Amino acid sequence: MAETSTTLKHYFVSSAQQFDAAKMGMWLFLVTEVLLFSGMFVAYAVYRVWYPEVFELSSELLDWRLGALNTLVLLASSFTVALSVHFIQRNEKEKVVVLLLLTLLCALAFMVVKYFEYTGKWSHGIFPGAGFAPHGDYAAYYTPYAPQFFSIYFVMTGIHGIHVLVGMGVIAWIVTRAIRGHFSAAYYTPIELTGLYWHLVDIIWIFLFPLLYLI
Amino acid sequence: MAHGSHHIVPIRTLATVFAVLVALTIITVITAQLDLGPLNVPLALAIAGTKAVAVAAIFMALKYDNPVNMVVAFLGIAFAVVFLSLTLSDTALRGALGIQPAGHIPYELPAAVHEASASAEEPDAVALAEQEMPEVQEAPARSGEALYDQFCKTCHSLDGSVLPGPTFQGIGQSRTREALTESILDPDATITEGFPPQLMLLTLNALNFYSTTSDAEIESLVTFLEAQ
Missing domain, CATH: 1.10.287 (Helix Hairpins)
Known part of the structure; x- marks a missing residue:
């Protein structure tokens, strides 16, 4: 109980109530995240309905193999985060540190793949906004509204990528706390909430992958 | 615990x-x-x-989990669905308003007003209609050069420089009037070697070229191309 009493705020009746309140607060935050991304998904849907041929042609320039690889990497990281919650609930603290480090590694792999995708596009003159000027093999893809497709691609994957970077920062922070022994089966709220955030980032990508790379 | x-x-x-x-x-x-x-x-x-x-x-x-978190998640998704469906119900059904040439807004007077002005039995209604409704106008025909600027320029140069499509420099000498017309109306009938098929048709459809251009305008575009 000593551990619990150091983390229980005086305005909560019990650590269970505190945990539930924190978790519901996290879910409310995740709703705002869903709504943030929904604006971009709506922009995608509107332009896709208007110019379906342009979207199908333009998406040929995105490499579905890299997109699929990143999907698997993020799914694996979601799995390791879910396992880390499982093991902290069973008080197996060393495994939690290893699993969180694996998650961090997956996130890093995701960003490395994204780096090669972005620089590959830039080297062919595919930029968001007014800088859009594909050349070489890509010149044939300069159709009207292709710039809109790639602006939507860069903004959606860019804001998603920022979420991955933020997630990496938060995970790195809870790894250091886990190493210092801050968490146990009695108190693991930060791991639980970080896990929820990370799963949402995964879910967003689950939709981005088929919409941008496949169809 | x-x-x-x-x-x-x-x-x-x-x-x-x-x-x-x-x-x-x-x-x-x-x-x-x-x-x-x-x-x-x-x-x-x-x-x-x-x-x-x-x-x-x-x-x-x-x-x-505590069911309240499920309720919160569902609320978020429900709002996103409302946002998406109401927006699409507008944008998908409003038609191609965005591509009308500047200065021209197609507007049909309601049938009732036509009848009123024909019979002239209700002068008040006619006066009201004239006051409040813009006059119905035919879209002014665009010149061949204006059409070139609007639809062709991005991909076809006039000075021989290489863009996604072949240049129009000298096209008046190398093509007959009939061939030019056919290439506009059916871009894939003849493809200049080294250039991708389908791209032009796709582009012109995306710009609503065929649905907004009259036969007379296409004639003037062909005349413009013949002069190159």
């Missing part, structure tokens, strides 16, 4: 969900290689939706 009451999702369940997620990823990649026509998009979205539900229910433990 409060935390002791929390449901611990078994490793076996988590591993099964992960395997299902990987399998669904492989399935969506494979089905995307096949052309299922109108089913392409709904199928990909259905698979993505299934994956999202699996992550939310098991990895995020909504299935075992």
Whole structure:
């Protein structure tokens, strides 16, 4: 109980109530995240309905193999985060540190793949906004509204990528706390909430992958 | 002990969900290689939706959690659905307003006003209509050069420089009037070597070229091209 009493705020009746309140607060935050991304998904849907041929042609320039690889990497990281919650609930603290480090590694792999995708596009003159000027093999893809497709691609994957970077920062922070022994089966709220955030980032990508790379 | 009451999702369940997620990823990649026509998009979205539900229910433990979190999640999704469906119900059904030439707004007087002005039995209604309604005008025909600037310039240069399409420099000497007309109306009938098929038709359709251009305007565009 000593551990619990150091983390229980005086305005909560019990650590269970505190945990539930924190978790519901996290879910409310995740709703705002869903709504943030929904604006971009709506922009995608509107332009896709208007110019379906342009979207199908333009998406040929995105490499579905890299997109699929990143999907698997993020799914694996979601799995390791879910396992880390499982093991902290069973008080197996060393495994939690290893699993969180694996998650961090997956996130890093995701960003490395994204780096090669972005620089590959830039080297062919595919930029968001007014800088859009594909050349070489890509010149044939300069159709009207292709710039809109790639602006939507860069903004959606860019804001998603920022979420991955933020997630990496938060995970790195809870790894250091886990190493210092801050968490146990009695108190693991930060791991639980970080896990929820990370799963949402995964879910967003689950939709981005088929919409941008496949169809 | 409060935390002791929390449901611990078994490793076996988590591993099964992960395997299902990987399998669904492989399935969506494979089905995307096949052309299922109108089913392409709904199928990909259905698979993505299934994956999202699996992550939310098991990895995020909504299935075992305090139901209030499920309510919060559903509210968020419901708002996103309202946002998406109301926006699409506007943009998908409003027609191609965005491509009208500047200064021209197609407007039909209501039939009742036409009848009133024909019979002239209700002068007040006519006076009101003249006051409030803009006059119906035919769109002024655009010149060949204006059409070139609007639809052709991005891909076809006049000075021989290389753009996504062949240059128009000297095209008046190398092509007959009939060949030029055919190349506009049916771009894929003859393809200049080294340039991609379909691109021009796709582009002109996206710009609503064929639906907004009159025969007379296409004539003047051909005349403009003949002079190059």
